[in-house]
Amino acid sequence: MPRPENNPGAMAIDHDVELARAGANVTGWASGLLFQVRRHPLGAFGAVIVVVFVLAAAFAPWIAPLDPLATNPRASLAPPGSEYFLGADFMGRDMYSRIIYGARISLAVGLASTFLGCLFGIALGLMSGFLLGWVDLAIQRIIDIMQALPLLVMALVMAASLGPSLENTIIAISIPVIPHVARVIRSNTLALREMPFVEAARAQGMSEVRIAVRHVMPNTIAPVIVLATAQLGSAILTEASLSFLGLGVPEPHPSWGRMLSESAAEYVRTAPWLVIFPGLAISLAVFGTNLLGDALRDILDPRERS
Amino acid sequence: MPDATAIAEETAPVDAPAAGTPVLEVEGLKKHYPIRKGLLRRAAGYVYAVDGVDFSIGPGETLGLVGESGCGKTTVGRTVMRLIEPTAGSIRLKGKDITRLPKDEMRPYRREMQIIFQDPYSSLNPRMTVGDIVGEPLLVHGIGSRKEREERVAALFDRVGLRSAQMRNYPHEFSGGQRQRIGIARALALDPSLIIGDEPVSALDVSIQAQVINLLMDLQEEKKLSYLFIAHDLAVVEHISHRIAVMYLGRLVEFADTRTIFTSPQHPYTEALLSAVPIPDPRRKRNKRILQGDVPSPVRPPPGCHFHTRCPYAEERCRTEAPIPKRLSPGHVVACHLR
Known part of the structure; x- marks a missing residue:
């Protein structure tokens, strides 16, 4: 066992470095962000991916070099190169531009359906866990029904009866999110409603609705954020699969899923870039949201803040 | 079943610091939880958690339970x-029956306790x-403006020995003792007359226990607070209480001022509890009367005196007949056949 004085390099503690690692010199918004980035490098990586996709979606008309809908018969199945950065599909549409515009669809569907699903899931879960009794029983049965409906069948019915559209795709994808969120919120609510701090609020004469919103809901947010980011990834994936099956976002919107389905069967050998790049876009988007979600959970839970 | 009114009559404050109407009077209090079974969720039995308890607390008085x-x-x-x-x-509560008050009518009385x-x-x-935690009671009762509430919270922090600069911190940044002070500040926010302490120091280190108890006693003197101090540790209760009520299986078995309880306990259960209090002197020995067995289930409390299954002096009538609380001297009530 080397004594500290014999081995100064290994034992010496640089207090400035240790303090910085513990977040002592976080003074404002920027240094706080930098501190979190250092602590969660993977999360920062995920955040960068998500930010890139969000920027691509927001500024698509300025970033995309060509019109994603413009066909060019002479460029049919053009390989990646100087003219078509990621190649062109069989109609001669620029893949790079289509993937950039596709980010709009994926993110819009992913965010909107996750938001809708969480909104209803939180409301149902809170009511169920807090009011108990027949309300709980009724909500639980509704949730069972929701879970029993297969997503694809529902999307098919919605597409058949209402016509495939962006809105219907969002609603169809949001419905299976509801039971997940509601179950997590309910079980958390059941535990939280017995906590002494809830009793303290009751002892003060606080109304039950206010207790649910002020004391119970904020304490269920951490699992919901983790769930929501996981759902965001899977919603993007679901949109891709629905579009792959022709049940999702209709033409002419460029959707990553449909781009895959249009080319997977016929061109995977002859023009693999038509399959690789949309697939890569989907994987990256899902990967990024999952990394970001894990980091957000660690950061947003104040009990783990030090 | 002990006569419900007997203890209540006998427990008019003996040495309560101030006279007048008691802050809290409890009479014949019972709480039976139904045990539901079967398809129709019919009550198959009851847990007799509280089975007829009477006591009162005067202004500025601490009752140890x-x-x-x-x-x-x-x-x-x-x-x-x-x-x-x-x-x-x-x-x-202060003479007003709050037993069956509906929620919204109960609200103003919550300021009192x-x-x-x-x-x-x-x-x-x-x-x-x-x-925000300490200021929440003020918010709930709509007291003061935002600025006034903030000032009041700062004053409360100061009073319980915390720095008002810590108001913006989260609970996890505090130690157990500091957190309990925050809990005390929250309880004080509405300026109540009665504070119920549900084992408020049991989870703290001994040195911190003393600090918190001293804080509670200082506050009592300052604001003429009444306490119902619930604890399982007689040594802690001795220090803070004016009177002590000893409870066993849902009923009060002995009720007297603190000195009487500690110098001449009359109920065998009180005796046993006292002999379990450690003496901080290794040379002194005490006849330990360690109780055998466990507390019987409150689902099927024993007939007669609830304590007879563990009582070293139990007689035949203890097994069949519930003892009626007896007044031995002013303010000293015992529920035991043998006294």
């Missing part, structure tokens, strides 16, 4: 706070700043 875990003392505290609905009996919890960790919402 002691007993083993599971004897129903916490249920008494929660029922008095109307966090649990009583099965029977009456609760009067507050509760401090045992666990300093789970009693503070981890997602609120401690300033």
Whole structure:
């Protein structure tokens, strides 16, 4: 066992470095962000991916070099190169531009359906866990029904009866999110409603609705954020699969899923870039949201803040 | 079943610091939890958590409520706070019967009584700043402007020995003792007359226990607070209480001022509890009267005197007949056939 004085390099503690690692010199918004980035490098990586996709979606008309809908018969199945950065599909549409515009669809569907699903899931879960009794029983049965409906069948019915559209795709994808969120919120609510701090609020004469919103809901947010980011990834994936099956976002919107389905069967050998790049876009988007979600959970839970 | 009114008559404050109407009067308080079974959820039996308890607390007085875990003392505290609905009996706060008040009518009376919890960790919402936690009762009752509330919270922080600069911190940034001070500040926010302490120091280190108890006693002197101090540790209760009620399996077995309880306990159960208090002197020995067995189930309390199954002096009539509380001297009531 080397004594500290014999081995100064290994034992010496640089207090400035240790303090910085513990977040002592976080003074404002920027240094706080930098501190979190250092602590969660993977999360920062995920955040960068998500930010890139969000920027691509927001500024698509300025970033995309060509019109994603413009066909060019002479460029049919053009390989990646100087003219078509990621190649062109069989109609001669620029893949790079289509993937950039596709980010709009994926993110819009992913965010909107996750938001809708969480909104209803939180409301149902809170009511169920807090009011108990027949309300709980009724909500639980509704949730069972929701879970029993297969997503694809529902999307098919919605597409058949209402016509495939962006809105219907969002609603169809949001419905299976509801039971997940509601179950997590309910079980958390059941535990939280017995906590002494809830009793303290009751002892003060606080109304039950206010207790649910002020004391119970904020304490269920951490699992919901983790769930929501996981759902965001899977919603993007679901949109891709629905579009792959022709049940999702209709033409002419460029959707990553449909781009895959249009080319997977016929061109995977002859023009693999038509399959690789949309697939890569989907994987990256899902990967990024999952990394970001894990980091957000660690950061947003104040009990783990030090 | 002990005569419900007997103890109430006998427990008019003997040496309560101030006279006048008691802050809290509890009579014949019962809480029976139904055990539901079967398809129709019919009550198959009851847990007799609290089975007829009477006491009163005068202004500026501390009543210590002691007993083993599971004897129903916490249920008494929660029922008095109307966090649990009583099965029977009456609760009067400053002379006003609050037993059956509906929720919204109960609200103004909540300003008069507050509760401090045992666990300093789970009693503070981890997602609120401690300033918001302490200021919340003011918000609920719509007291003061935002600025006034903030000033009041700062004053409360100061009073319980915390720096008002810490108001913006979260509960996890405080130690157990500091958290309990935050809980005390929250209970004080509405300026109540009665504070129920549900084992408020049991989860703290001994040195911190003393600090918190001293803080509670200082506050009592300053604000003429009354305390219902629930604990299982007689040594802690001795220091803070004016009078002590000993509870066993849902009933009070002995009720007297603190000195009487400690110098001449009359109930065998009180004797046993006292002999379990450690003496901080290794050379002194004490005849330990260690109770055999466990507390019987409150689902099927023993007939007669609840304590007869563990009582070293139990006689035939203890097994069949419930003892009626007897007044031995002014303010000293015992429920035992042998006294």
